[in-house]
Amino acid sequence: MLDRRFIRDNPEQIKQMLADRGLAYDLDAFLAREARRRDLITHVETLQAQRNEASEKISRMKKNKEDAAAEISAMREVGENIKRFSEELKILEEGIEAELLQIPNLPHASVPRGPDAAANREVRTWGQKPVFMFTPCPHWELGEALGMLDAARAAKIAGARFVVYRDVGARLERALIQFMLDTQTQRAGYMEIFPPLLVNRDAMIGTGQLPKLENDMFKTKDDDFYLIPTAEVPVTNLHRQEVLSKEQLPIKYAAYTPCFRREAGSYGKDTKGIVRQHQFNKVELVKITQPDESYKELEALVQDAENILQALQLHYRVVVLSTGDMSFASAKGYDLEVWHAGSARYWEVSSCSNFEAFQARRANIRFKDDDGKIKFCHTLNGSGLATSRLLPAIMENYQTKDGGIQIPEVLVPYLGGKHMITPNGKLG
């Protein structure tokens, strides 16, 4: 959510932003409603002041045993007017608030302008695509052959876009999660969080998933709960409605959670393998910072995510998202894309964003600055990382000619000291 005062004072900049993001929106109508709102407030508060003054007088008269009947009946009409205009104000305010929740964040000046992903800019790459003396298999074939992934039985118990991790597959998944959490908490200084996987509507609004993405979320039928699409939601909202001290900042959290997404509208897309599932595992990094440090922290966050890929010796590239491709709440974002040798393409394995005060304003996360003023924090988050894109990268990039998989060095301690998944699907 943007600051209404900022919108009022900078309408041209907002219009440009909406155009950059490819949105048609009648900002002038919004500004007119906002002006009407302020008029109404002035009107209502004038009446309230009048009422307060009269109340004091009535109270005084009663104390002196004077007759206040005239004053009381005069105030009856004022009271009714207050009620009437307050109601109008409330309806107007709710409408404005609802619209405010629909306006996306303002992109940072360094974000490339462009209508879609084609305008994204590659920032850097790391490592090399692995070279094979044979044709590398995609992970879904490897997973089935080695008994690591079972899509058919997952369909039986849940449906399409689910997978069962099996035997060494389950073990490798768990090892990855633990390795990532250990790295982020022990090396990079994040505090581990394991949050609820069901959250209320306010939390979803706080981080910006709602009201826009209602159709992308799983929700419970009898209670007003949503399954989290990312740990960003519960973790960022930990500090909703709080005023933090400056000494607490930056707050750095790392959370492993399953993530749940309906993937509505993606029918027939990415149906092979585990890259697009209704449920997947992710370690998420969340930061809450002072405003003037958030961009420095964004770069550090990206580095923390990259460190996982580097430790696993996986080739990847870093892309800065353009105005047309960045997410609704983001002011600037980078995607980390890891190479999958089997499908011979890059896959987004992490998305790191600085939301500036956009989420903080929605969730009301503030801090007390040195000047004693209370200001909005900046929030950031990034995957560190998603296993549904990472596990395939390992399987495909580390596969051997005989049909086995070599285990990346850093994971060996997490897999009982074993260095290989043998062609019969066992650790060896």
Place this chain on the structure above:
RNA sequence: GGAGAGGUGGCCGAGUGGUUGAAGGCAGCUGCCUGCUAAGCAGUUGUGCCCCUUCAAAGGGUACCCAGGGUUCGAAUCCCUGCCUCUCCGCCA
């Protein structure tokens, strides 16, 4: 699921339908004082929004005693609904 208790300022805690932003205490801040620490005295201490200004500050107004409704000239105080916390019982991992 059943029964009961409760939600007041940074914290503890009082509160009558009418100068209550809210007694008192603690903590914090500012002065004064005492030759260190302590004690004492006086003052001060929230947030949102609107207006007016503005580089900023100050100022004026209004709202906020869990949330949302209602009664009333007037509600922290009365009524209704919801949420949350605690205790006991039941159930359960």
